[in-house]
Amino acid sequence: MVAKLQPDSAASVATPLTHPRHKALVLGSGFGGLAAAVRLLAQGFDVEVLEALDQPGGRARVFVEHDGHGAYRFDAGPTVITAPFMFEELFELLGEKLSDHVQMVPVTPFYNIRFDDGSWFRYTGDAAQMEAEVRRIAPDDVEGYRAFVTKSEAIFNVGFTRLAHKPFTHLSDMLRIVPDMMRLESYRTVYGLASRYVQHEKLRQVLSFHPLLVGGNPFDTTSIYTLILFLERHWGVHFPMGGTGALVDGLVSLIRRHGGKVQLNAAARRIDVADGKVTGVTLQDGSHRACDLVISNVDSATTYNKLIDAKHRKVWTDRRVANKRYSMGLFVWYFGTDRTYPDVAHHSILLGPRYKELLQDIFDHHTLAEDFSMYLHRPTATDPSLAPPGCDGFYVLSPVPHLQAGVDWAARAESYRQRLADELERSGVLPHLKQHLTVSRVLTPQHFQDELNSFRGAAFGMAPVLRQSAYFRPHNKSEDIEGLYLVGAGTHPGAGLPGVLSSARALDTFDLPGACRREAPAR
Numbered sequence: 083m084v085a086k087l088q089p090d091s092a093a094s095v096a097t098p099l100t101h102p103r104h105k106a107l108v109l110g111s112g113f114g115g116l117a118a119a120v121r122l123l124a125q126g127f128d129v130e131v132l133e134a135l136d137q138p139g140g141r142a143r144v145f146v147e148h149d150g151h152g153a154y155r156f157d158a159g160p161t162v163i164t165a166p167f168m169f170e171e172l173f174e175l176l177g178e179k180l181s182d183h184v185q186m187v188p189v190t191p192f193y194n195i196r197f198d199d200g201s202w203f204r205y206t207g208d209a210a211q212m213e214a215e216v217r218r219i220a221p222d223d224v225e226g227y228r229a230f231v232t233k234s235e236a237i238f239n240v241g242f243t244r245l246a247h248k249p250f251t252h253l254s255d256m257l258r259i260v261p262d263m264m265r266l267e268s269y270r271t272v273y274g275l276a277s278r279y280v281q282h283e284k285l286r287q288v289l290s291f292h293p294l295l296v297g298g299n300p301f302d303t304t305s306i307y308t309l310i311l312f313l314e315r316h317w318g319v320h321f322p323m324g325g326t327g328a329l330v331d332g333l334v335s336l337i338r339r340h341g342g343k344v345q346l347n348a349a350a351r352r353i354d355v356a357d358g359k360v361t362g363v364t365l366q367d368g369s370h371r372a373c374d375l376v377i378s379n380v381d382s383a384t385t386y387n388k389l390i391d392a393k394h395r396k397v398w399t400d401r402r403v404a405n406k407r408y409s410m411g412l413f414v415w416y417f418g419t420d421r422t423y424p425d426v427a428h429h430s431i432l433l434g435p436r437y438k439e440l441l442q443d444i445f446d447h448h449t450l451a452e453d454f455s456m457y458l459h460r461p462t463a464t465d466p467s468l469a470p471p472g473c474d475g476f477y478v479l480s481p482v483p484h485l486q487a488g489v490d491w492a493a494r495a496e497s498y499r500q501r502l503a504d505e506l507e508r509s510g511v512l513p514h515l516k517q518h519l520t521v522s523r524v525l526t527p528q529h530f531q532d533e534l535n536s537f538r539g540a541a542f543g544m545a546p547v548l549r550q551s552a553y554f555r556p557h558n559k560s561e562d563i564e565g566l567y568l569v570g571a572g573t574h575p576g577a578g579l580p581g582v583l584s585s586a587r588a589l590d591t592f593d594l595p596g597a598c599r600r601e602a603p604a605r
Contacts, residue, residue, distance in 0.1 A: 104596025297409030297542020
């Protein structure tokens with residue numbers, strides 16, 4: 083039995099106010115910031131979102147490239163929607179329906195996984211089909227696979243349904259869940275837990291790659307992240323027509339329709355603090371915005387060590403921020419072709435010749451290896467309008483070390499891109515790719531640091547290891563500054579769209595000054 087996630091009574095629709103509203107500033111218009119803005123509007127706040135870039139979305143912004151065939155539209159970041167009800171809830175809080183603004187469609191297979199020997203695993207949400215795939219590769223592992231799915235469900239019912247949106251403000255919050263964590267073996271790693279249930283190495287990889295989607299190494303990420311397997315099976319994998327950017331546009335329009343503001347080209351220079359309490363935000367142009375609350379969707383490490391003067395921080399000092407472990411970096415290549423590749427699925431995972439050793443190079447040795455693994459996104463498999471007629475749009479995401487590796491990406495980016503293209507051709511995944519390329523651009527860890535304020539260019543903030551999870555992660559309610567709240571991948575519960583949206587949902591559990599609430603309709 084799956085425990086259904088219900089809105090708290092505090093998660094509410096705004097009641098009309100007759101007194102002056104409290105002012106809330108949201109720094110960053112990624113999904114965490116936009117979700118926070120919606121929830122604060124529903125609680126009666128005067129909300130303004132300040133975005134440093136010239137378009138909303140943060141890591142979910144959109145690139146548009148043109149050639150002689152027309153326009154290619156690329157989602158810069160998130161592409162896998164696994165809990166669409168969390169977006170539906172945001173619209174419901176303001177009395178609207180997501181389906182009136184954004185069309186969500188299911189994607190199957192969830193992923194096609196290619197091993198280095200050329201064999202494939204078709205990963206779907208259908209239990210019978212998945213067991214057939216397991217049986218085809220390793221008949222002796224079918225029973226173990228079933229038991230692993232049962233374990234994933236048990237972890238999901240605690241880790242996602244009960245805890246994802248609950249802030250860990252006090253150590254006692256953490257101590258209360260220790261028995262559940264021990265029972266669910268959260269002290270094991272994702273790969274370690276998978277290895278308890280299946281013996282075939284290919285299946286261990288299939289059942290353990292998910293942490294890479296949220297910035298974690300399967301060999302040291304807490305096994306609580308195995309809940310992703312059941313989360314996908316329970317709600318499916320979806321894609322918004324028009325791309326993930328259509329969700330960004332939908333949320334921005336929702337915020338503006340209900341009186342909120344979204345200001346672009348408004349980079350924060352400093353969060354202003356007096357007597358331990360937020361007083362406002364100073365922008366890079368020197369202007370000041372007074373407010374009662376600040377909700378930072380900026381990377382948590384950057385929030386503390388770049389936006390708040392050290393004299394105001396006793397918990398998240400520069401030293402503590404620097405000593406944390408951070409997720410990997412990402413090399414992302416966006417490209418279009420003047421032909422289509424109809425045999426390529428919407429989502430593909432292309433594994434290289436090494437699994438554990440490659441991840442050690444990335445996460446532990448901080449070395450840019452000669453081999454690589456890739457996530458290949460072909461959104462035109464679902465929505466052909468994202469590329470000109472007869473063309474395809476793609477992006478390839480390859481995990482690489484963050485900037486502590488010392489890689490000079492200005493010098494190395496093009497050769498690395500060429501290696502990815504060579505492998506996509508050689509493997510037969512995208513035959514004759516180079517002769518059909520039309521448009522191309524790349525993002526490197528340097529871009530993540532310089533353009534997206536990601537500390538050390540780590541694409542997902544602090545790594546999701548056990549000692550950096552829950553209470554040990556930067557809190558949703560700042561330990562240092564009254565009136566400062568954090569949302570996004572760098573705070574609890576962590577990266578991935580469900581985690582980011584849950585971080586905003588945690589705001590509903592706090593007694594925010596000036597909030598005016600009434601109970602939301604039951605789901």
